[in-house]
Amino acid sequence: MLVAAVALSFSGCASPSRTSPDRPGLFVLGIDGMDPAILRRLIAEGKAPNFKKLAEQGGFQELGTSNPPQSPVAWSNFVTGLDPGGHGIYDFVHRDPATYMPTSSATPPPGDPGTFVKVGGYHLPVLPGDEVLNNRSGTAWWDAVYAAGVDVEVYRIPGNYPVPASEAKTLSGMGTVDMRGGYGEYTWITDSAPVPPQGHDLKGDVQLVAVEDFDLDGIPDTVKASLKGPPDLFHLEPGKLPGESDYLSAAITVSIDPAEEVALIELGEERVVLKEGEWSPWVPVSFDALPGGVMPLAGSVRFYAKELRPAFKLYASPVNLSADTPPQPISTPPAFATDLAELLGGQYYTQGMPEETNALKDGTFDDDDYVRQVALIQEDGSAMLSLALARFQRGDATFVYLSDIDLQCHMLWRHGDPKHGDAPAHPAFEPVSAAAHRLDIEGYYRHVDGLLGRVMERLPPDTLLLTMSDHGFQPFTRVVHLNAWLRDNGFLMLKGGKRTGQIALGDVDWSRTKAYALGFNSVYLNLQGREAQGIVSAGEADAVAQDLRTRLLALTDGDEARRVVLRVDRGRDIYRGDRVAEAPDLIIGYDRGYGHSDESTLGEILEAQLADNTSRWSGNHLMAPEVVPGVLLSSHAIQGEAHDLTDVTSTILAWYGVDPLPGMLGAPFLTP
Amino acid sequence: MALFNSIFTTLFDLLLARFGYGRPWFDLLLWPLVGGVMALLVIKAVSNQAGILRAKNLIQVHLLEIVLFRDQLRVVLPATVRALGYNVQYLAYNIVPMFVMIVPMTAILVQLVSHYAYAPLPLNSPVTLVVELDRAVAGVKPADVSLELPAGVQLDAPPVRTSGNVVAWRLRATEAGDHVLRVRAGAWTEEKRLSAGGEPRKVSMLRTKGLEALLYPAEPVPAAESPVWSVRIMERRDQPLGWLPSGEGGILLWFFAVSLLVGFLLKDIFGVTL
Numbered sequence: 001m002l003v004a005a006v007a008l009s010f011s012g013c014a015s016p017s018r019t020s021p022d023r024p025g026l027f028v029l030g031i032d033g034m035d036p037a038i039l040r041r042l043i044a045e046g047k048a049p050n051f052k053k054l055a056e057q058g059g060f061q062e063l064g065t066s067n068p069p070q071s072p073v074a075w076s077n078f079v080t081g082l083d084p085g086g087h088g089i090y091d092f093v094h095r096d097p098a099t100y101m102p103t104s105s106a107t108p109p110p111g112d113p114g115t116f117v118k119v120g121g122y123h124l125p126v127l128p129g130d131e132v133l134n135n136r137s138g139t140a141w142w143d144a145v146y147a148a149g150v151d152v153e154v155y156r157i158p159g160n161y162p163v164p165a166s167e168a169k170t171l172s173g174m175g176t177v178d179m180r181g182g183y184g185e186y187t188w189i190t191d192s193a194p195v196p197p198q199g200h201d202l203k204g205d206v207q208l209v210a211v212e213d214f215d216l217d218g219i220p221d222t223v224k225a226s227l228k229g230p231p232d233l234f235h236l237e238p239g240k241l242p243g244e245s246d247y248l249s250a251a252i253t254v255s256i257d258p259a260e261e262v263a264l265i266e267l268g269e270e271r272v273v274l275k276e277g278e279w280s281p282w283v284p285v286s287f288d289a290l291p292g293g294v295m296p297l298a299g300s301v302r303f304y305a306k307e308l309r310p311a312f313k314l315y316a317s318p319v320n321l322s323a324d325t326p327p328q329p330i331s332t333p334p335a336f337a338t339d340l341a342e343l344l345g346g347q348y349y350t351q352g353m354p355e356e357t358n359a360l361k362d363g364t365f366d367d368d369d370y371v372r373q374v375a376l377i378q379e380d381g382s383a384m385l386s387l388a389l390a391r392f393q394r395g396d397a398t399f400v401y402l403s404d405i406d407l408q409c410h411m412l413w414r415h416g417d418p419k420h421g422d423a424p425a426h427p428a429f430e431p432v433s434a435a436a437h438r439l440d441i442e443g444y445y446r447h448v449d450g451l452l453g454r455v456m457e458r459l460p461p462d463t464l465l466l467t468m469s470d471h472g473f474q475p476f477t478r479v480v481h482l483n484a485w486l487r488d489n490g491f492l493m494l495k496g497g498k499r500t501g502q503i504a505l506g507d508v509d510w511s512r513t514k515a516y517a518l519g520f521n522s523v524y525l526n527l528q529g530r531e532a533q534g535i536v537s538a539g540e541a542d543a544v545a546q547d548l549r550t551r552l553l554a555l556t557d558g559d560e561a562r563r564v565v566l567r568v569d570r571g572r573d574i575y576r577g578d579r580v581a582e583a584p585d586l587i588i589g590y591d592r593g594y595g596h597s598d599e600s601t602l603g604e605i606l607e608a609q610l611a612d613n614t615s616r617w618s619g620n621h622l623m624a625p626e627v628v629p630g631v632l633l634s635s636h637a638i639q640g641e642a643h644d645l646t647d648v649t650s651t652i653l654a655w656y657g658v659d660p661l662p663g664m665l666g667a668p669f670l671t672p
Numbered sequence: 673m674a675l676f677n678s679i680f681t682t683l684f685d686l687l688l689a690r691f692g693y694g695r696p697w698f699d700l701l702l703w704p705l706v707g708g709v710m711a712l713l714v715i716k717a718v719s720n721q722a723g724i725l726r727a728k729n730l731i732q733v734h735l736l737e738i739v740l741f742r743d744q745l746r747v748v749l750p751a752t753v754r755a756l757g758y759n760v761q762y763l764a765y766n767i768v769p770m771f772v773m774i775v776p777m778t779a780i781l782v783q784l785v786s787h788y789a790y791a792p793l794p795l796n797s798p799v800t801l802v803v804e805l806d807r808a809v810a811g812v813k814p815a816d817v818s819l820e821l822p823a824g825v826q827l828d829a830p831p832v833r834t835s836g837n838v839v840a841w842r843l844r845a846t847e848a849g850d851h852v853l854r855v856r857a858g859a860w861t862e863e864k865r866l867s868a869g870g871e872p873r874k875v876s877m878l879r880t881k882g883l884e885a886l887l888y889p890a891e892p893v894p895a896a897e898s899p900v901w902s903v904r905i906m907e908r909r910d911q912p913l914g915w916l917p918s919g920e921g922g923i924l925l926w927f928f929a930v931s932l933l934v935g936f937l938l939k940d941i942f943g944v945t946l
Contacts, residue, residue, distance in 0.1 A: 214836070221834065222834070260832075263832060264834055271800055272842075273798075273829050275829050
């Protein structure tokens with residue numbers, strides 16, 4: 001037994017390489033949101049020397065994105081070589097036709113929660129329910145390449161959570177949840193209620209507290225607050241969604257020094273000293289799902305002491321799943337995430353989209369706060385890229401995802417359009433902040449250029465280096481409340497003569513509604529036999545869809561009669577694969593500058609059809625695919641033109657001599 | 673408690689790490705083995721061996737009864753009750769040796785943890801030092817507490833003096849070594865070792881007057897009249913131990929696993945019934 005234990009310990013230390021070193025390897029840098037026009041300009045201005053070098057070495061082309069050009073859809077195209085009709089991811093947001101409720105595209109609507117027995121207030125599982133699986137169909141390219149005998153490492157791949165089974169080493173990226181089970185909810189502990197921008201609902205968990213004078217010396221010194229963790233599943237009725245009070249929590253005590261602007265933050269057993277304006281390192285936090293520490297759920301959080309006095313404003317990041325001991329798998333094999341934590345010296349961002357866009361939208365962060373937080377994520381991403389490079393050996397296949405560009409374009413575009421120098425000021429332009437942040441996006445491109453230089457320097461010379469993005473970017477100046485447009489054009493009716501309301505609140509009169517919008521680019525017909533209260537018969541569907549299409553294409557905005565919608569596609573016409581039946585009936589391709597409003601995306605019906613986009617979310621790509629192509633750069637000459645994401649997948653397989661998998665749509669762009 | 677810690681720490685500082693802290697495997701194999709043998713000797717000396725043998729035999733008899741007459745409820749139910757009863761009796765026979773062993777076994781385990789569980793902290797990384805004042809010793813308030821740093825350690829943030837009688841500093845070690853931090857509390861001075869950088873060695877996390885001192889014996893317990901209740905370094909790094917499980921939990925599991933294994937392997941040689 002002792003010998004076996006020792007042998008087991010040794011076997012865990014290192015895994016022998018499977019890759020044959022006599023063939024060249026592959027390294028893919030996936031840069032979310034990199035735009036070809038911006039990159040071309042920076043190359044021309046000498047501000048992206050490494051991209052220039054790579055373009056001259058092999059090639060640089062625009063890369064066709066997915067339809068719709070949303071990250072989960074586009075990355076799923078890249079991962080599987082299929083389009084949404086094959087992999088089943090059509091939008092960030094899908095809908096349940098039985099209830100008309102929006103659902104996450106990453107996971108299908110919840111099924112059987114299982115059988116539980118109630119003991120002492122706890123719902124204890126007796127028989128397991130439906131497993132929560134990734135909604136993406138198809139075979140990931142890394143599985144095919146691994147099966148061909150190649151060592152594969154995939155870092156922070158979007159859309160891979162919940163993590164599908166794989167023999168390859170993968171770490172999930174965009175879409176990976178925080179401890180609360182969402183895409184990231186921050187906590188704002190303050191003694192002064194934040195004032196969100198008009199018409200904007202706060203996304204963060206705001207805790208209004210009092211700074212109390214515990215030692216009665218006349219100087220307020222102590223704040224008591226709490227940090228919400230995962231849903232309290234053992235107390236929650238099985239199958240029920242958690243309410244505000246259904247989460248486990250951990251107590252936070254903040255002690256402020258009476259003389260200096262410095263505080264001691266206590267969270268569980270952990271304590272950290274933070275000066276005003278500082279970010280903390282990762283602070284571990286554990287939530288007990290069962291009494292007695294039987295089931296600790298480990299997470300990690302970072303604090304930012306925005307202001308200690310006279311106002312108190314403390315930010316706590318969404319609680320990231322612990323990288324060291326994640327309470328649920330975020331990698332394959334599960335130990336890969338833990339190994340990375342050990343190699344990187346501790347916690348890293350496990351939340352899929354860690355950039356704190358919500359706090360910036362809420363106004364609790366200003367641009368300086370946001371940019372400083374992005375810098376922390378960049379440090380983290382840079383360290384992970386270095387690690388991936390250090391582990392890369394000739395013959396290996398490695399993918400590394402970089403988030404440096406995408407969310408920063410979303411949030412900082414309003415300060416100065418990096419793509420259209422003569423563009424008028426964005427409706428969300430903030431002159432004071434713009435002076436400091438006008439060139440930030442360019443700075444992020446240059447940072448990525450530096451990372452690319454590091455990659456090119458380190459890789460064995462015959463390695464195929466592909467640098468690609470899932471889509472490009474455009475300004476987002478006008479929001480379209482599409483459900484309002486559907487109402488005004490007689491496709492959507494509300495109950496009781498109301499003009500505004502919400503699908504989720506039961507305000508829609510389905511007996512008179514022909515179509516509704518849910519998701520960022522999706523419109524569904526209220527189809528008989530599919531929707532719970534469908535009224536559009538199969539025979540009428542084409543006519544209704546064509547009517548919608550014609551009217552949407554004719555939609556104009558303002559005195560200049562600007563075109564709003566560039567294209568409208570029928571899902572069943574443009575997609576191929578086994579899951580076409582799940583496709584939205586119409587996919588709306590907005591023209592440059594236009595996009596779905598957040599409200600319409602989640603099924604809200606407002607009064608106006610169109611409005612200025614005054615949100616800090618000011619750049620976008622949820623438009624027609626042709627206005628937001630991505631980039632493709634290769635260290636080897638690119639054959640042909642007009643390639644799209646599925647061609648990259650085919651090229652990866654072809655590089656290792658792997659035949660295309662059934663249903664794959666792309667074609668390799670390298671000469672064998 | 674201070675005397676207990678002092679005796680065991682002096683003793684084990686002599687016994688442990690004879691081959692250096694870089695080769696922990698010798699101690700982490702030897703001492704669980706010693707623990708296992710010691711357990712056998714204690715069990716043989718203080719337990720009711722005949723009673724244990726009888727209880728075990730009777731448990732087996734009743735389990736056999738349950739298996740053979742599984743379709744006869746009138747037999748199975750009393751047999752189950754009796755088997756459970758003899759299980760309780762078996763556990764009761766083991767209580768006395770357990771009480772005898774708990775002190776030396778814990779002392780060995782704590783000393784192994786103290787020597788091998790923690791790594792020196794990395795240079796230039798933030799370190800939180802927390803001093804808690806003893807409320808039973810009057811006269812010293814957080815405002816009266818200061819910190820004297822040696823060369824090679826820098827203050828990274830002003831101290832936080834809390835209403836809960838705690839003072840906390842954020843430090844940064846810039847040079848490798850076992851630095852001695854001096855906490856001045858009124859006229860009293862307490863010292864705390866801060867190990868940073870360099871080779872693996874014995875690392876002290878905590879000095880306290882509390883019961884926790886039994887688990888952290890690397891430095892002396894503060895004197896009863898000291899106004900300082902505890903001095904604690906919050907950050908800790910597990911010392912990698914190669915193929916052995918590391919950290920407090922790893923050493924604990926390893927120690928009990930090997931001790932149990934040794935006990936079961938050698939029980940017949942020592943003539944012990946477990």
